[in-house]
Amino acid sequence: MFALVDCNSFYASCERVFRPDLQGRPVLVLSNNDGCVIAGSAEARALGIRTGVPLFQVRELIHKHGIAVFSSNYTLYGDLSRRVMATLGSLVPHVEKYSIDEAFLDLSMVPEGQLQRLGAELRERVKRWVGLPVCVGIAPTKTLAKLANHYAKQQEAGVEVWTSSDHWQARLAQTPVGNIWGVGRRLAARLAALEVHNGADMAALESGWVRRHFSVVQERMIRELNGEACLSMELCPPPRQQVIHSRSFGQPVVSLPPLRQAISDYTARAAEKMRTEGLLATRISVWLRTSPMGKPQQLWPDTLSTGLCQASADTRELVAKALQLLDQLWKPGLRYGKAGVMLTELCSREFSQGGLFEDRQSQRGQALMAVMDSINQSGKGRVWLAGRGMKGANECVWSMRRAHLSPAYTTRVSDLPRVW
Structure with a gap:
């Protein structure tokens, strides 16, 4: 016998956990940059609001029925x-x-x-x-x-x-x-x-x-x-084949420095995800996409990739490679609306093939990444490469529009609910 447990209206229900005043009230959750509806409560669906509809098309319904609107809070x-x-x-x-x-x-x-x-x-x-x-x-x-x-x-x-x-x-x-x-x-x-x-x-x-x-x-x-079980439980998920981190920009980016910050940030996040799963990458790809608000002849995606001499999860090495690819991709005069980084050809750190001339520098790099991750996961502070910029990712010109973002109630001390 198998059971399937499914959360009801998951994203909307997550927003209600720390907001009991939202019980019974229609709730909508928006996509990146608050562009369209990606989830809604049963009350919102009863009003005829369906997944994928652009936000501007339902603004009148939102005001008429007092619908609560939230930006995607994937951390929560x-x-x-x-x-x-x-x-x-x-x-x-x-x-x-x-x-x-x-x-x-x-x-x-x-x-x-x-x-x-x-x-x-x-x-x-x-x-x-x-x-x-x-x-x-x-x-x-x-x-x-x-x-x-x-x-x-x-x-x-x-x-x-x-x-x-x-x-x-x-x-x-x-x-x-x-x-x-x-x-x-x-x-x-x-x-x-x-x-x-x-x-x-x-x-x-x-x-x-x-x-x-x-x-x-x-x-x-x-x-x-017909009741014959052919699909068994997958208690050990198959190894990940790739790690992708990409975002649409809150506004078009027209200069190279903000793009370098964005690619540095995306690469660092992808590397952190790999390290948590004990993986190394041997290939990295970077892509850019021009803004849909630009001229028709400017609407194209562009991608470059390169291999690494040795499998790595070192943020410094991966960011350096990603920025080299970005410098080749960037074209002056274009308005970029999205960028992304993909790490592929992954292998387990435990079974990776070391280099013939691997030295202590690589070992020190692994130790440094372990220290960075322990600090960043402790909740007591953050350490990052200067290439990601001195501002937080939510304050940069390339950051997503999230005007209706709820607090990170369970993962940020400053966002803990207060009871008076």
Whole structure:
């Protein structure tokens, strides 16, 4: 048996955790630079506001209904996600984080008669310990658990348990095939041409025929819909293949010094992420994109990449390479609206191939990075390369527009809630 635990309206719910006055009030969360809506509460969706709509198109609704609007606060969302996963792990030993707001749980050792009660206990504990509402779908396969969670959201109890085919057959018949986990738009169109319109139609297909005419992936899907588990728990996530850090600028950048600061900042953040996972990079890429507000002939992206002589996670080495690439990419007279850094060809530090002439300088560099990370993670101060600029990343000309940013309640001492 598997359970899928999914946080309800995750981004909006995160904003409500430390704002009890927002309960029952419509909430919207915006994309980078406050451009469009990327998430909303159930109350906002009831007003007809959908994901992807530009902010300016719903300003009248915002004022009319008193909708609370927030810029994306990924620091807060990421920390609350970590707390949710840790809370689930306090009740179930095997937790697979599927996304920032979803997790699969292994319930194979739980007696059938206790599944409903466990689902309710999971909901209650996450709500009490973290403050976020969740729903729980429980079924013999991951695909069915995902679908059960969808129907759990429609119930007040927030828990849906399927232990036999009698439980899910009726649900499959009322589920459009496009809503099945793993069925994309193209596959849904191909199935519709074969008169397969809902989950029950899909489950009735012969698995061997599906494998011959589609692929083994779709065959596994058919088997999963019939209660045969083909997807196991991934307790050890596959190694990361790349680390990317990119942002759109709050305003067009027309000179080189701000671009150098932005690329230095992005590279340093990507290097920090690699070090936390014990990884090294052997290739780095930098790209620039002109602002969409410029002239039509100026709208193009440009990318350059280069290899490293030796795999590294040293911020100093990576920033130096990134700035060399930036100097080659930059063209005077253009208005740049976005930049990014990508570290690829990653390998584990534990199993990396050392250089023939590696000296103590490399070892001292590793020690220096360890000291920098320990200081920056201690909460007592920050240390960074001067190339990132003396101002904070939120104060630079290239920083994103985040006019509605909420405090980092759980990760910054100055933002701790105050009770009077």
